[in-house]
Amino acid sequence: MTDLFITFYAITLIYFALSERVKKFIWLLAIQGLILFGVVFFSLHKIELFDFIFILVETLLVKSIVVPWFLDEVRKRNHLKREHQPYIPVFYSIIIVVISLIVSFMLSDYLHNDQMHTQYFTVAFASIIFGIYFIIIHKNIFSHVVGYLIIENGIFLLSLAVGSAMPLMVNLAVLLDVFMGVLVLGIFINRVGNTFKSVEAGNLSKLKD
Amino acid sequence: MISILLIAIAALFFTGIINKVKAKIGGRKMPSVFQPVYDLIRLFKKGAVYSNTTSIIFKIAPSVYLASVFTAMLFIPIGNLHSLLSFHGDFVFFTYLLGIGKFMMIIAAMDTGSGFEGMGANREALYSLLVEPAFFILAGSVALFTNNISFQELFLHLHMSSNLSIIIGIAAIYVLMYIAIVENSRLPVDDPKTHLELTMVHEVMVLDNSGFDLALIHLASWFKFSIYGAIISNFLIQVQWPVYVQILSFFFIQAVFAFTIGILESFRARNKMEKNPQWIIMLSAIAIVVFLTALIITNKIILH
Amino acid sequence: MDLLFFKITIVLIVALFVLPQRIQYFWSLLLHTAILGITSFWAIESLFFYSGSLILPFFPFWGNTISLVIDPLSAFFLLVVNFTAFMGILYAKGYLKPYYETKNRSETAFHFFNFLGLHLSMLLVVMLRDAVAFLIAWELMSISSFFLVIFESEKKETLRTGIRYLIQMHIGVVLLMVAFILAFVGSGAAFSFDGLSMYFAAHNPFWLFLLFFIGFGIKAGFIPLHSWLPHAHPAAPSHVSGTMSGVMIKMGIYGILRVLTTIHHDLFGIGLFILIISLVSGLIGISLAIVQHDVKKILAYSSIENIGIIGIGIGLGVIGLAMNIPVLAVLGFAGGILHILNHSLFKSLLFFTAGNVYRQTHTRNIEQLGGLIKKMPKTALFFLLGAMAISGLPPFNGFISEFLIYSGMFKSLQSGGLMTDIVILFSFSGLAIIGGLAVFCFTKVFSIVFLGNPRSSKTENASEVENPMLIPDYLISAFIIFIGFAPALFMKPLAEIVHLFTGNTDFIFQIVPTLNKISLSSGIFIAVIVIFWMLRNWQQKRQKVEQSATWGCGYSGANPAIHQYTATSYAENFRQLSAKIVNVKKDFELFEETEIFPGERTFETRSSDIFEDQIITKPSGKLLSLFEKIAVLQTGKIQHYLLYALVFLLAISVFALLNWI
């Protein structure tokens, strides 16, 4: 069953590469949250109840509801509609995401040992690579936040891959980190949005001067 | 042999159902499901006008096109009903056979020396080239999954037993549906209803065809739809079902397929032309995920 | 065979120079026929009646007798070379006719002499095993083809192209020499192909193979070693380019195959290497073909693509051997080798028909052609046949070889490991894309050249060429269709050849029923076309059929020449997707924002080969300026390529030496 969610997760990454609209990004993030919930639900029920509930809350509530909702608010307030042309055409992004998926799958086959749940590693690695790539190719600061969240989802999966006790702590830290990040960036965008109509990273360098 | 008949019958209703669904959603009075068939019959009875610019290529292309689609149809089984022709790697032949029809249609469009038709031919050439890998990767995944390389055996051995094979099924149906849409130039790649030549793909390619030739072309694209519908239905029909159930479910699935396309066409706008390539290559990307899944199922990638 | 025979041959060939111009052709035809007769006899004997190698003592050399060895691989190449070269000389009769007025007796004699030389040297290349003799034959082949390329040497561009070609060929030959010497030094075995196996058995084969691959690859035109190819083919007369593209570049493939027969371990890396280079060559070759305007340049780039397809087959075969998947090995090799034959057929057909067009219109720029199907209907149909065959469409021969490769891949998916499967995934996706791109490319060429309305006055006086010029086209077409419809007949000899590599050829015979079904399906397809066509004619007899102008929205003032798609326009949407690879520059000044009433503009595109730019032109330019700066070479003008050769050679040799000696 976990494999099923893993595959869906891989497909969401392809859609991320294909999409150009901010709204679609948010929507995809919410779906990823749901998929992560599915992953956790079907694979972690052996661990302690408290941890289990915690993770469920985190994936279902935070990842698929709170964060997307918050981002949507930011989007609405700033009238963000669409990315300007990313630095690399979408056509190539799709090819790149596919290659990163293949590499990631092959890597997890190569790495498999008893300490690691390579199931999660497959898309976790691809997700992190793609998140970084996503940040690189987009100009809009809002999309950078989205890329950050994609990486975060990847890290979440990676922490599932590494073990069962450790990840909670890792995750907690990451979660807080991201939460703060989103919050700060959100506020920041809100403020910047008033001065700059289009929230582009290029404009930020102007802000420094 | 029966499978060809079934596919041909389904083809006749396909466009009618799509139109009916679209009309219903748009709140218009519905044309009869048979309307496209009537139109076709009328076309078969008509004379033709040929451009002075055109050569033999233009005249023979529709026949070759329909022949290629018709011959391709011979390879498609339905459940237990065997196809007329079947051999190892027949889906390669199938794809290239459709390719020869496309080749002829493209050069026939260029034969008219019209800017419009050049445009259509050019678009068709690009899109069909982009969509080709998706079909091969999908076929490869299923071949890997079932260890068979002909349509007949692929589907006979396709058992949706585990969770992962369900993914293969869903994703394959999804990709196939969109391949059918690209191949037949429907929304969101192309809109057959938009009235201006400048935005169309397939319709503008056949702008100069008339009468019998045009009827052949229409018939070929119906068959094409029905062929893909049949392939999709094979993913769902189980061979252990009784034959009549198989036939009924074949028609049911074809109808659902047409219905889905009708709904899709009502509720979304078409792509911007320059976005089409990336949208089409996405199908190959999803097909690759299917391939990876097949690798997991066959324990080529060992995960735990 | 002794020296006397050899001497007689030379005398007969040299006799060309004393014969009058009219007879030269027939004399050389006679000689070609004789050569063809003898060697084909050997080849057929070896391939069909005699299992094992046929060994003929040929030439005493430094005390050793150098023999001609004809194993099935050689025999196959002998037949392919003979057929294509013979078609070339048949075609030359008509094609050269206009040149008799401008060229004098010795010039034409020299041309025929070289063509004979090319034919003969190619035959020797595939028969000789001794390294020295092989290299001499190889060199002979390069030099004779050089002289053939510069036939129209009054054109400066042609001469430059020829010299560039010669230099690159020499780099190749030096690399081969180095490779042979390294093997000789490393193993102490015989200085020949047979000696290589001993070397390879004792060492990691990859590096020496790499050296061989580069040496042979320059001839074969693998990207990035291809840069001579798109220049030399258009410069040469059509019968020469047909022969060069049809068989001469295959000599590189022959070399690689010959070396591969001697390697028996550590094959995976080699296979992967061949496969990757081939995929790249296939994809980039055809992409570059799409954006050209020069019909022969398109065909040249498409040769690179086909070398890629051959390489994919061979690469997969090697991987199959390495991973112990016999079905992949057998069908990969079978497909690759069959494609050698197929490509020699349709590529020479395409070059000959393109030659017809050039002869009648005096332009190779397809943007100035159009509507030729009405004036040159036979040429057009032959070109169409070639175009469909090269696009790998059934029921023609190109499909059969691609089908063999495909079925090898699909059949081995289950038995292969993860790595193999991923490799296969990329291979069949790549092959599918290459096939699609070939359709894109050849629909473009065919439609722009032959269909629609004429685009310039160049086509006004065009008429169909004389029938004798079409004879080779008929023969080749018959062969193309024959392979397409009866592929099973070719499987037995193919098995003989594949046996050299795999030792097991069951799978070829297993595929025969499938091929028979393909023939059946093709037959049904043709029958269905005929039925629809007859139905259509029957219906149209009863109905009113009119002629009228193409629909132009009711506007009657339009100029039909500019209202149709051009080659550049056709390629444009593909160019946008592959801008980085095809590197097309537009000479066009965009309209400014405030330029409401635009001024005069011109528009032109140029495509430059990115590999040529990055690997040859730029580095050699930089090196040159570097040398100039440090004033090492004060001599002034040096050929860029010479420098390139030197540096490249040194680098490779040092690299190779450091690794194993």
Add this chain to the structure above:
Amino acid sequence: MQTDNILRIKNNSSVDLSEIIILSYEAFSEAAIQLLKEEQNHCVSYFAYRKENDLQFLMAVADDNHHDIAIISHLLKDGETQALESLTPAIFALHIFEREIHENFGVDFINHPWLKPVRFSHDRFNQNSTINNYPFYSIKSHELHEVGVGPIHAGVIEPGHFRFTCNGENVLHLEIQLGWQHRGVEPLFLKKNNLQRNLLAENIAGDTVIGHTWTFAQTMETLAGITVTEQTQMERALALELERMAIHTGDIGALCVDAAYHLGAQVFGILRTAIINFTQSWCGNRFGKSLIRLGGTYFPFTEELKQDLLQILARYEKQFLEMSHLTYRLPSVQNRFDFVGNITTQQARLLGTVGLSARMSQVVRDIRVSHPAYAYQRFPYETMVAEKGDVFARFLLKRKEIKRSIAWIRNLMEHFSFDASQTKKPVYNLRLKPNHFALSLTEGWRGEICHCALTDQNGALKHYKIKDPSMHNWKSLELSLRNLEISDFPINNKSYNLSYCGHDL
């Protein structure tokens, strides 16, 4: 600025011809350039007419800030060389007027960059220029192809010929050739009686019946010196806003068709029908023909009609907002509309676009605000602009204008009570002031409509000049297409929805 000797009049007013100062061409061009350099000014009409054997040029320049219109004039004597230095290189927006004068009278405009036929009028000076040898702009190349669309389109649009110079899918340049349905409307005005003129005005452009007829009525009423009642004024403005709503709704529907969003297309079609059906119940014609008549009307608006209208509006508004919001938010529609066919503010100013086409590029140009008729003086209208100048901006602006029109109509309904007895019956027997010049401007749904009329010493019409907003805006469509894909043409064309017959006249 030598504005002191320039005659300035208000919208919908007439002036004696003798008051118009005739300048030398140097002074004329200097004044014209001076005036048009200012951002608030734009040329609403520039034409020539025969005054005996001489040629009198008249230019009307509207000043948006001062709410008046400057009139300048020049007389080209018969004996002089029929060649003048063109003003177009300085003021691009004048190109179409000069071309028109050139076509009609053969006056050569030196240094005009684009001196091509406008509409192939029957009495054109150069009879050799025919519709099939229009000198299209062409880029010298073997590698480009041209696509000619029209005059017969696959859909039912009016005839026009569009010549695209393309590199593959990309349009490098578009040139539009019109003039296929030239009917000679302007000369007809001189021959007919007033009722016939009224009917003719209704048929200038079939989709701008109210706009053109109202402008015509104002021109004639000014010349005759009669005024219509307050109620009639309000009715006419109401009809104008209804027309705007109906056509904008239809346009949005047509945009949906071109984006292949069939649901939207059908719903907007239904909504448009609701509005035009109301017009039908009011005056018997869906497009408002026969509603506006000189001096009065046969179809006074009543309180019952008001109730109907309010009901229809309520229903319409709810559905329209819902559907347009859905359309607006649909990602596939957004993808199709965004960044397509962009016209920058600078370009819009250079082209001198008017109406919707100007406002979509942040150029505030609205006659209802700058030169308001009585109805808009009493119930002011606030105009608005869109930002980006692309198809999406045009879609959005149409949507907003509909909303604002509804609000304006509501305001009118609330604060004005209609009474049929307050209206007068039409009068066709008008005595026009002799030797007068009258000008009227109306903001039709497409943009400003300008009618000018001149009378001779007997009070008969001597010259009648119509300018449809499309005259300015067609060039904007040409520019929109530059460096765009050819498949984006239909959607651009629909978003402008310019008039063919309004241009061809």
